[in-house]
Amino acid sequence: xxxxxxxxxxxxxxxxxxxxxxxxxxxxxxxxxxxxxxxxxxxxxxxxxxxxxxxxxxxxxxxxxxxxxxxxxxxxxxxxxxxxxxxxxxxxxxxxxxxxxxxxxxxxxxxxxxxxxxxxxxxxxxxxxxxxxxxxxxxxxxxxxxxxxxxxxxxxxxxxxxxxxxxxxxxxxxxxxxxxxxxxxxxxxxxxxxxxxxxxxxxxxxxxxxxxxxxxxxxxxxxxxxxxxxxxxxxxxxxxxxxxxxxxxxxxxxxxxxxxxxxxxxxxxxxxxxxxxxxxxxxxxxxxxxxxxxxxxxxxxxxxxxxxxx
Amino acid sequence: xxxxxxxxxxxxxxxxxxxxxxxxxxxxxxxxxxxxxxxxxxxxxxxxxxxxxxxxxxxxxxxxxxxxxxxxxxxxxxxxxxxxxxxxxxxxxxxxxxxxxxxxxxxxxxxxxxxxxxxxxxxxxxxxxxxxxxxxxxxxxxxxxxxxxxxxxxxxxxxxxxxxxxxxxxxxxxxxxxxxxxxxxxxxxxxxxxxxxxxxxxxxxxxxxxxxxxxxxxxxxxxxxxxxxxxxxxxxxxxxxxxxxxxxxxxxxxxxxxxxxxxxxxxxxxxxxxxxxxxxxxxxxxxxxxxxxxxxxxxxxxxxxxxxxxxxxxxxxxxxxxxxxxxxxxxxxxxxxxxxxxxxxxxxxxxxxxxxxxxxxxxxxxxxxxxxxxxxxxxxxxxxxxxxxxxxxxxxxxxxxxxxxxxxxxxxxxxxxxxxxxxxxxxxxxxxxxxxxxxxxxxxxxxxxxxxxxxxxxxxxxx
Numbered sequence: 001x002x003x004x005x006x007x008x009x010x011x012x013x014x015x016x017x018x019x020x021x022x023x024x025x026x027x028x029x030x031x032x033x034x035x036x037x038x039x040x041x042x043x044x045x046x047x048x049x050x051x052x053x054x055x056x057x058x059x060x061x062x063x064x065x066x067x068x069x070x071x072x073x074x075x076x077x078x079x080x081x082x083x084x085x086x087x088x089x090x091x092x093x094x095x096x097x098x099x100x101x102x103x104x105x106x107x108x109x110x111x112x113x114x115x116x117x118x119x120x121x122x123x124x125x126x127x128x129x130x131x132x133x134x135x136x137x138x139x140x141x142x143x144x145x146x147x148x149x150x151x152x153x154x155x156x157x158x159x160x161x162x163x164x165x166x167x168x169x170x171x172x173x174x175x176x177x178x179x180x181x182x183x184x185x186x187x188x189x190x191x192x193x194x195x196x197x198x199x200x201x202x203x204x205x206x207x208x209x210x211x212x213x214x215x216x217x218x219x220x221x222x223x224x225x226x227x228x229x230x231x232x233x234x235x236x237x238x239x240x241x242x243x244x245x246x247x248x249x250x251x252x253x254x255x256x257x258x259x260x261x262x263x264x265x266x267x268x269x270x271x272x273x274x275x276x277x278x279x280x281x282x283x284x285x286x287x288x289x290x291x292x293x294x295x296x297x298x299x300x301x302x303x304x305x306x307x308x309x310x
Numbered sequence: 311x312x313x314x315x316x317x318x319x320x321x322x323x324x325x326x327x328x329x330x331x332x333x334x335x336x337x338x339x340x341x342x343x344x345x346x347x348x349x350x351x352x353x354x355x356x357x358x359x360x361x362x363x364x365x366x367x368x369x370x371x372x373x374x375x376x377x378x379x380x381x382x383x384x385x386x387x388x389x390x391x392x393x394x395x396x397x398x399x400x401x402x403x404x405x406x407x408x409x410x411x412x413x414x415x416x417x418x419x420x421x422x423x424x425x426x427x428x429x430x431x432x433x434x435x436x437x438x439x440x441x442x443x444x445x446x447x448x449x450x451x452x453x454x455x456x457x458x459x460x461x462x463x464x465x466x467x468x469x470x471x472x473x474x475x476x477x478x479x480x481x482x483x484x485x486x487x488x489x490x491x492x493x494x495x496x497x498x499x500x501x502x503x504x505x506x507x508x509x510x511x512x513x514x515x516x517x518x519x520x521x522x523x524x525x526x527x528x529x530x531x532x533x534x535x536x537x538x539x540x541x542x543x544x545x546x547x548x549x550x551x552x553x554x555x556x557x558x559x560x561x562x563x564x565x566x567x568x569x570x571x572x573x574x575x576x577x578x579x580x581x582x583x584x585x586x587x588x589x590x591x592x593x594x595x596x597x598x599x600x601x602x603x604x605x606x607x608x609x610x611x612x613x614x615x616x617x618x619x620x621x622x623x624x625x626x627x628x629x630x631x632x633x634x635x636x637x638x639x640x641x642x643x644x645x646x647x648x649x650x651x652x653x654x655x656x657x658x659x660x661x662x663x664x665x666x667x668x669x670x671x672x673x674x675x676x677x678x679x680x681x682x683x684x685x686x687x688x689x690x691x692x693x694x695x696x697x698x699x700x701x702x703x704x705x706x707x708x709x710x711x712x713x714x715x716x717x718x719x720x721x722x723x724x725x726x727x728x729x730x731x732x733x734x735x736x737x738x739x740x741x742x743x744x745x746x747x748x749x750x751x752x753x754x755x756x757x758x759x760x761x762x763x764x765x766x767x768x769x770x771x772x773x
Contacts, residue, residue, distance in 0.1 A: 023315060023316075026316070026319045030319060030322060059398075060398055060399065060401070060402035061398060061401060061402065061423055061424065078768075080742075080765075143603075147594065147595060148510050148512055148594050148612075149510055149607065149612065154510075165595060165749060167595075168595035168745060168749045169749060170746075254741065255742065256741070256742060256745045256746065257745040257746040257749060258742060258743065258745070258746035258761075259742060260746075262742075270738060273392075273395045274391055274395060274734040274735075274738065275734050275735050275738075275772065276395070276398060276734075277772075
């Protein structure tokens with residue numbers, strides 16, 4: 001009897017714990033299920049479908065036909081796709097460099113030289129373009145840079161400069177696409193840098209000043225190392241975003257003149273929604289994804305040498 | 311946080327199941343407009359407002375066919391290619407419409423893959439529909455024949471005529487050009503307009519990068535960027551519907567564009583002339599043409615000439631131009647005075663379960679009553695010759711509105727824009743190369759055309 005009486009509460013405790021544990025697990029499942037199901041249906045499934053589609057020829061009307069690696073061979077042999085990837089990489093190098101340089105320069109300027117009220121105004125003003133639709137911005141830019149009637153050429157004419165074929169020459173078109181992209185996107189990097197600069201301890205600057213460091217030296221020897229983790233994050237995000245550029249060249253130039261502003265995502269769109277080659281479009285998408293993963297991995301590897309964590 | 315009991319979880323799951331049951335139609339997209347409906351679904355290029363504007367047409371049709379419900383759906387697109395891609399997506403999604411408005415740009419794409427031939431219907435109802443063919447130029451019909459069969463009945467068309475701003479023309483001391491004016495006359499007029507104008511005036515502006523772009527100039531020089539031939543067959547239609555038409559003998563079973571022709575010396579000659587026009591400031595770059603902006607510039611007097619069809623009349627009136635402020639003339643003569651046109655008509659999809667009802671819709675839309683309701687204002691040119699009249703253009707149109715239909719009657723070799731089934735890839739190849747060639751150096755023309763030839767070869771290889 002005694003044994004039984006004593007044993008009962010001992011047996012009940014683990015059972016209660018198990019029940020509680022199971023209830024917690026059920027609760028977790030209930031809360032996670034909508035997100036997991038949503039992700040599986042709308043993210044994972046399309047990714048898997050896209051991976052599979054790359055090995056098929058499919059025009060959405062007739063049944064898919066298995067073609068093995070033919071789509072990858074096709075895109076390797078397609079000069080337009082090659083040019084689009086080269087353009088994209090060149091664009092990333094130039095646009096991201098400019099974007100980070102402008103954003104960092106303005107962030108430093110605002111944090112060090114600007115009165116607080118004015119700095120607050122510019123912080124909002126620089127972020128503002130980011131909330132606009134890229135297509136709308138590009139449409140306005142296409143009017144501004146119109147060779148015959150655009151405001152930019154009108155202003156150039158006032159100061160005696162010749163009419164520039166902004167959107168109809170290769171150099172002009174690339175310049176405009178980069179300028180519009182950087183103008184619209186530097187605000188995000190700028191905000192990251194403002195946050196990074198706010199975290200640099202004032203004492204470090206004071207110590208550097210007492211040691212006789214000039215403004216330039218404080219920037220290169222204190223600011224840059226101290227915000228290097230922010231620079232890493234900003235550059236990773238800027239590169240991933242720039243590799244996917246589509247709206248600006250599509251609206252401004254449709255990839256022209258020739259192929260001079262054609263980008264990787266543009267050829268994905270062209271293949272899928274104009275030429276109905278969904279297999280080829282998926283194959284290009286996979287190559288672009290691999291490039292993005294490779295670039296991000298390389299950045300994190302390099303960061304071990306250049307990024308300073310406090 | 312409270313723990314979730316098994317009972318609680320079951321209750322939540324039950325709620326979820328009830329919610330799922332209530333939203334089942336939404337989840338399986340059964341409530342998408344057009345799916346599982348018993349109405350004849352007609353798709354047009356345009357907005358929901360454009361579709362709603364056809365209510366009178368639908369009501370009149372239902373007055374004659376009370377058993378056929380009709381639902382007109384507007385599909386928006388930046389151009390015809392964009393619209394065609396969206397139609398194909400509808401087909402893939404299982405919401406294929408029954409009837410689709412298709413322009414010449416997509417006629418062979420649809421005929422090759424999606425559309426049902428109309429041969430048996432037009433033959434069966436010849437007595438009823440013959441008056442339509444009597445009123446419509448055969449070139450417009452031929453544009454919708456593919457491999458010997460008729461796939462669409464055209465409702466409207468637009469040929470590339472030259473619109474000119476009379477103020478700019480008079481300022482340069484120019485009289486109205488003769489009907490058979492030449493490309494040299496055109497260039498001379500352009501130079502005189504440029505000399506007499508100030509500011510950002512352009513003597514010539516492009517309508518868009520394809521229609522009204524380089525093709526009319528190539529046609530005027532008796533060439534094209536693709537080789538052109540005629541498919542066999544088609545005599546069943548010409549013998550039956552156009553027995554007395556002298557041009558019937560030269561017509562066939564539809565146009566074929568099978569090979570690239572960009573390296574033809576006449577193509578190079580044309581591109582060199584156009585490149586020089588751009589370089590000399592007589593013409594804008596073709597990348598800049600198009601849309602409402604062009605209407606505004608023309609109405610403001612900043613543009614001297616542009617190629618356009620009857621579709622421009624209403625837009626210019628809306629832009630404030632009076633009938634005397636502008637006029638139209640035929641495209642200038644090069645080696646020949648062949649014009650380019652585009653047309654549109656309804657096609658029945660192969661997948662439609664309501665083909666007979668769809669044919670009734672097409673027949674009604676090409677009847678005089680249906681066409682008058684479809685085209686109440688001059689924002690395009692009706693295919694019926696008898697409808698292109700003074701009343702139609704009253705208060706809005708140019709003095710020489712007859713040019714619009716005379717383009718077909720006086721130049722019977724006038725042809726549609728080249729658009730094989732691989733139209734999207736061909737259009738991309740053309741647009742991609744044209745701007746580069748026309749804005750580049752003289753030495754780049756032949757090299758650019760070789761690049762276009764390669765791109766067109768790749769485009770035409772596509773299935």
